[in-house]
Amino acid sequence: MIIDAHCDVLWKLWENPERSFFNSSDLQVNFEKWMRSPVKVQCFAIFVPETVAGAAQFDVALEMVQLFKERIIDPYKEIVWVKNQEDILSLAPNERGAVLTLEGCHPISDQISRLKTLIQLGVRAVGLTWNQGNAVADGVGESRGAGLTDFGKEVVYYLNQERIWTDVSHVSYKGFWDAIQLAEYPMASHSNAYAVAPHPRNLDDAQLRALIEKRAFIGVTYVTEFLNLSLEAFRKDVVRHMKHIINLGGENSLGFGSDFDGTDKVVTGLEDYTDYESFISQMVTTHFKGETVKKVCYENFIRTFPRKI
Template sequence: MANRCFYVLISEGGSRLKIFDAHSDVLYKMWLDPSISFVSSDHLHISLDKLINTNSKVQCFAIYIPETVKHEQRFDVALEMIQIFYAKVIPCSPKLKLVRNRSDIEALSDDEIGAMLTLEGCDAIGANMVKLQTLIRLGVASVGLTWNYANAVADGILEGRGAGLSSFGHEVVHENNKHFIMTDVSHISIKGFWDVIEHADYPIASHSNAFAICKNPRNLDDEQIRSLISVDGMIGVTFVPQFLSDKGTATISDVLKHVDHICGLGGEYNLGFGSDFDGITQTVNGLENYNGYEGLINTLLKYYKENQVKRFLFENYLNHLPI
């Protein structure tokens, strides 16, 4: 009975501002534990009840293949996570609708929530373009090229070699462009980042922060942030405590520091959020799960105008999505 999904309609409440969250690992957590229900679970940072109560408008669901999965099984695991998305997430409520682009989101009714599939790292496709094309046909709207280490596309940020895009990696970026797919630079090597900036039509960093504020290699330095802004890409401030503060613990005020810094570099219209909820075990004080967005919104409204906060939370990502 625990595996079944039931239709629910939960009364709306929470924040009055719409939210676009560009990264979560809900599918990974549900893949690890098939007994978890997306409807309402204390085991999930993001669940249907939390999305509805906190006024979510678009939630991205990443396909993340852990390093422990054998290479020859990774595409199968990606398909298993997509099956979870279509069998255990989308059917949970008539409020949830698959979205792939801006037009899909703009077509949502006021009480509907868009669910978007993304790929976190191309490990699942190996060096096989047909596998990427298959994932795109199944609904993937954003492709992260690496996790932290090397694959056939590029090196990740923790790979000592630090190589950029391979020949196959250039083909992947071209394929993304051809199908109006976002290319995600979170986790990629520094050289790979610059290769993407040069060749991608829709570059984003779905869940990365400012290196100037927190010296974690997963964060972007000022030159990288300025370059994403210059090509009209998006930067999703993430809630990973280790990416927010060198202390290793973080509060909402630490999130605000990264927002302030990116805005100071000219990123007011290129900034959003990518929580990484359900991909983290440690959380920000006051942002323990999706409901914590309310506290973040209240803090942002103390320092920014409401129209700016609306852009950070939703409109910037919407405006940068392919039509």
């Protein structure tokens, strides 16, 4: 069993409505592949691209909620929309869970009511930023490098109150430290170790330790340049990041956040859902003991899911 904390299929479906979630071969995550894979629960991110004009961004976020329901949940009796820890624990053996998340607060602008709406609609993890700055904080790509705004603090307080994950992947360095101080339920859905691959999207040891101290979920991601800064990455690169995080004490935090369908460059041998089974059975079980494999594959995600019922 595997839980994957991040993919961008919703964006792919929105970008090209011709794509079929059932079996489009250019989707790394589709229904057919999912049913053949060991993935039990998948998080689906609402990601509104920068090309969408400011005023329309919230509308597009709502369109993606609707896409999630109409294209992923409703057509398949096997797929269950999971909104809390109990929902995951209650999945029948033949069922798979789908979690709705938000990648970046730019679609809410500076309106807390929009955040409230998205949570009401089922969003269970909220990324503070994508790479650019927004009304909440700066992202890693914003040279100003500012931390949380007053509105950003309001956002995190609301997420705490509602027991929703505050996702720090993509946020600026200062934004990370502001968030980690305030967030009761921090997580990094798809980030790797800076000490292994010094990319601004990765987390340095101090950041990883801070997440580990808070017993927060950390999802290693299969984006080639976050694995080894080059154009080609392999399964062993993913394992290097996993080992580093475990060596820092992250055995109870580590998990997966693939970023499938969010990146063009794929890891050789971990190209889509169909490779998960052999990746786990050949690589992960070779390098980690059985108890650790279970924690990384699914237990850490389930235990840290803030919304219990």
